[in-house]
Amino acid sequence: MTDFAAARRMMVDGQIRPNDVHDVRIIEAMLEIPRERFVSASSAHFAYADLDLPIGGNARSARRLLKPMVLAKMVEAAAVGASDHVLDVGCATGYSSALLARLAASVVALEEDPALAKTAEQILGDLHASNVTIVTGPAIKGWPDRAPYNVIFLNGATEVVPKSLLAQLKEEGRLIAIMGRGPAGRVILYRCVGGNVSGWPVFDAAAALLPGFAEPPTFVF
Numbered sequence: 001m002t003d004f005a006a007a008r009r010m011m012v013d014g015q016i017r018p019n020d021v022h023d024v025r026i027i028e029a030m031l032e033i034p035r036e037r038f039v040s041a042s043s044a045h046f047a048y049a050d051l052d053l054p055i056g057g058n059a060r061s062a063r064r065l066l067k068p069m070v071l072a073k074m075v076e077a078a079a080v081g082a083s084d085h086v087l088d089v090g091c092a093t094g095y096s097s098a099l100l101a102r103l104a105a106s107v108v109a110l111e112e113d114p115a116l117a118k119t120a121e122q123i124l125g126d127l128h129a130s131n132v133t134i135v136t137g138p139a140i141k142g143w144p145d146r147a148p149y150n151v152i153f154l155n156g157a158t159e160v161v162p163k164s165l166l167a168q169l170k171e172e173g174r175l176i177a178i179m180g181r182g183p184a185g186r187v188i189l190y191r192c193v194g195g196n197v198s199g200w201p202v203f204d205a206a207a208a209l210l211p212g213f214a215e216p217p218t219f220v221f
Contacts, residue, residue, distance in 0.1 A: 029102040084150035094120030140212035158213035
């Protein structure tokens with residue numbers, strides 16, 4: 001039987017700390033949150049591996065949890081504060097939402113796959129993440145009913161600049177996302193200052209493309 005507590009320590013000591021994640025709140029949360037709960041029983045023994053872990057989804061788009069190191073570095077780069085209101089886009093089964101909930105005042109966890117959203121609601125309820133609200137709808141549209149947000153976190157890659165999400169940022173708000181498909185992807189941090197949004201690269205990373213975030217096809221005549 002897998003010792004998940006030991007696996008969490010190995011994940012933090014082998015993947016998180018060596019990759020320049022210094023926020024003690026993130027480290028403590030990742031030592032405590034049972035990542036194995038957010039995947040199928042058959043995949044639980046891979047829960048703390050350095051990989052994008054498949055979690056299913058609808059036939060149109062297989063979904064994955066981000067690598068622990070990539071998730072931790074993105075969350076740290078977004079500088080989530082204790083009073084922040086966060087939108088977690090493409091929350092899947094809710095692992096990222098559980099992490100963000102430890103750092104922020106409130107989290108809106110947006111998932112467009114109803115089955116994944118239901119799973120996230122069940123797991124986060126079991127873990128008493130009372131400051132997380134699960135909502136279901138197209139990820140690319142965000143959740144304007146609860147906007148504006150201090151932080152918007154994209155749980156996967158995008159090929160397009162998500163303008164509809166950037167419009168939901170508060171002043172000084174941050175959006176962090178992996179831009180680009182495949183190994184050429186880069187984590188970009190966007191910030192809204194004076195109503196203007198600018199972005200800059202943080203580090204290289206790859207992830208599965210989120211549903212609705214593919215670049216529209218171009219037609220050649």
